Amino acid sequence: MAEIEFLGATSEVTGSCYLLHTRSGKVLIECGMVQGGESEDRRNAERFPFDIEAVDAVVLSHAHIDHSGRLPLLVKRGFDGPIYTHDATAELLEVMLIDSAYIHEKDAAYENRRRERAGRKPVEPLYTRDDARAVMESLSPMPYRRAVDVLPGVVLQLYDAGHILGSAIVVVDVTEKGATRRLVFSGDLGHKGAPILRDPETVGAADLVMMESTYGDRSHRSWSDTWRELGEILSRARAERGNVLIPAFAVGRTQELLYVFRRHFEEWGLGDWRIFLDSPMAIRTTKIYRDNVELYDRQARAVRREDGSLFNLDNLKLSESTEQ
Ligand SMILES: [Zn+2]
Structure with a gap:
């Protein structure tokens, strides 16, 4: 065998x-x-x-x-x-x-x-x-x-x-x-x-x-709790006129965040911010995410049909090099 x-x-x-x-x-x-x-x-x-x-x-x-x-x-x-x-x-x-x-x-x-x-x-x-x-x-x-x-x-x-x-x-x-x-x-x-x-x-x-078991000993809290906390962090930073720095894996987490920003754009007052994606690798992988629509779940497909892209943020600036 x-x-x-x-x-x-x-x-x-x-x-x-x-x-x-x-x-x-x-x-x-x-x-x-x-x-x-x-x-x-x-x-x-x-x-x-x-x-x-x-x-x-x-x-x-x-x-x-x-x-x-x-x-x-x-x-x-x-x-x-x-x-x-x-x-x-x-x-x-x-x-x-x-x-x-x-x-x-x-x-x-x-x-x-x-x-x-x-x-x-x-x-x-x-x-x-x-x-x-x-x-x-x-x-x-x-x-x-x-x-x-x-x-x-x-x-x-x-x-x-x-x-x-x-x-x-x-x-x-x-x-x-x-x-x-x-x-x-x-x-x-x-x-x-x-x-x-x-x-x-x-x-x-x-x-x-x-079976992988990296987080096998942990119970994740719900997505809605996670998004609520993120929204609160952003509004606190806004009230204190601060900036928010989010370290995020270039493949996966970055795209999830951009998509969630798009979906909560008005609710979180994101129009008042400038959003920088500061990683050439994340910029490239986001393009690959953007083009593989057939792998999305139903909700993401609906957003993409309406918006043309999951990551349509007018105030998103892409930093391609360290000089920018
Ligand atoms: Zn992995």
């Missing part, structure tokens, strides 16, 4: 990676970056704990770097098979992996200036933008709910995980000796009722489920 090796994110939340061994070959599921500090950076550069040449295919649940960030390294070190992922994830990856590579290049350049002064040998970036571009050529994008033969007897389907655009629950049916077993990798799951995207789909039956 097929076997699964757990290679990351077991006692921590980043660095997701599983290797599925079947009779007809090996499939790597996720190839995530470990995130944290300097010691994590060193771990990302270590050799992969498997023979890269023996991996036949990769499946990626979504574009976040803790699931996708080591793909350029995998390709750079010799993987040349297909990487299956959702169509929208493929679009997001192009932005995210190149951004990630750019950070590695800049970090290495900074370190090398220090090393040069100290007369020490230069370091190489973990991977470069060219390495990230090479990943794009291996991508095999697919929609939700389409069965794809990854290997003989190994059929892959992606179900909507509702976490970020294109995020998927990975469903693998492995048939060996006439018996089919269904393996389900939840990936990161969305929060029911979240703005823009549909709620996570249910898979029905499975023989084995690998």
Whole structure:
């Protein structure tokens, strides 16, 4: 029977990676970056704990770097098979992996200036933008709910995980000796009722489920409470003539906030503010969100039909560069 090796994110939340061994070959599921500090950076550069040449295919649940960030390294070190992922994830990856590579290049350049002064040998970036571009050529994008033969007897389907655009629950049916077993990798799951995207789909039956549990020990409060609190923060800041700085993930959270601003524009008096989106990566990923209307939930589709875009804010300024 097929076997699964757990290679990351077991006692921590980043660095997701599983290797599925079947009779007809090996499939790597996720190839995530470990995130944290300097010691994590060193771990990302270590050799992969498997023979890269023996991996036949990769499946990626979504574009976040803790699931996708080591793909350029995998390709750079010799993987040349297909990487299956959702169509929208493929679009997001192009932005995210190149951004990630750019950070590695800049970090290495900074370190090398220090090393040069100290007369020490230069370091190489973990991977470069060219390495990230090479990943794009291996991508095999697919929609939700389409069965794809990854290997003989190994059929892959992606179900909507509702976490970020294109995020998927990975469903693998492995048939060996006439018996089919269904393996389900939840990936990161969305929060029911979240703005823009549909709620996570249910898979029905499975023989084995690998489930993410990052917030498994916490009960989220309701969305309406969250929005009420955000509205209160904005009106307090307005009364005190202050500014509001919102740190937000570039993919997912930023788009949710812009959409919620649009929906509460009058109620929260947002016309009196200037709103800056200060992240070139968030600007690019917002465009990808804007164009993938078919992945929206019903409410977001209705808003988009009426407004032409979910993010139609007259007073939104996009800061594309640090000079602005
Ligand atoms: Zn994620």
